[in-house]
Amino acid sequence: MISTMVLHKRLKQLLAVVFWLVIWQLAAQRVGYAILLPSPLQTLQALFRLMPTPNFWLRVGISLLGIAQGFLLAALLAVLLASCASACEAVNVLLQPLVLLAKATPVASFVILALIWMPSAKLPIFISFLMVFPVLYTAVLQGIRQTDPQLLEMAKVFRIPLHRKIKAIYLPAVYPYFYSAASVALGLAWKSGIAAEVIGLPRNTVGEALYQAKVLLTTDEMFAWTAVAVLASVVAERVVLWLLALGNRTEKE
């Protein structure tokens, strides 16, 4: 029964994708110029043309690495600083303006500023870090604050050591917040990371390839690279969320 429902849902999702592909195809036919709007098939052809080249995988690898570094750094710092902020309100008060600033400032402003301060190769790391940190910091802090106060009192009375308290009380409380925030933050990291690459043009990146495709008016390749960025983002999100779920299961075992 459940599998039939899942199948039904998947079928609906597939049909929705097919619907928009058809719309895209019709629009491309109507426009009639691949340079303005390539069709799905032309995009796919461009993708297959790019994929066998070593440079394609190098670009995907370098972009992935940069964005992953930014994400991991943001995750580590978010956990650390949110823990400090939950223990000391002054830390939270100090960090709040930075968090709000990072949330509200356009990515392009940060990219242009960062280009003055650092080499373009470091740009995607810095930008994805800036986009991810506020989301994860807010989530972790919220999770810590929502920890059951009765369990914390119990831990106090029983003199439970900090590492056990973290594992048994804090981690299960923070996990759901971190999990859903990580899902949002991964998408943000990809979008902002690629945007930073397009503006900063670090060598051998997806963003640089997108820019080159735009300059050379190879719109089909631009669409193909966009598809690569979307796919890589989805795969990265699935992998990270799977790892998080696995970590949570192992923790319980």
Place this chain on the structure above:
Amino acid sequence: MIGKMQITIRQLEKSYAGQSVLCGLDATFTLGERYALMGRSGCGKTTFLRILMGLERQDAGSIDGMQNLRLSAVFQQVRLCPSLTALENVLLVAEKSSATKQRAELFLERLGLDDFARKKRVDKLSGGQQQRVAIVRALMVPFDLLILDEAFKGLDESTRADAIALIDECLQGRTLLAVTHDAAELPLLKAQLLPLFQKSVENG
């Protein structure tokens, strides 16, 4: 030596939003004795225990003799970690050793939690089973003063008797302070009734 020591409470006062809960409470507990507190709901018993446990501060008054006392407690709510199993909850407060684990398993078994129940997440256990896990947890930690806040609610007579027998064994001359609504528990616990909240019982 420790048996002659006392916990002395003088003129304890506590109020919430202008509503007085404890008003000039005086009491003396001799360490090594067993005491019971009775009183109608809302008369301040739990507040008094929370102050003793250091979970709240009194507005006025003093408590002497609690320094360096190791506490253990069965709270009014079970306060178990929902994502852990029954056994994990018990071991959370205990020292890590195979002997401790065996002891925890034995205690849980004695209170009717078999191997299957012990390895189940506590949020999947019944209220009565959770209460028994909370009782065993309180007995797994080294303590000088054991506080029971309506520890046997939700237990049938036979399980309650088993739990009290286990507590009796573990106390071994240490101090007990139990809050109860059931006068029948007093002789079972071998506890003397402290008239701290008696006025409220009489009035109630």
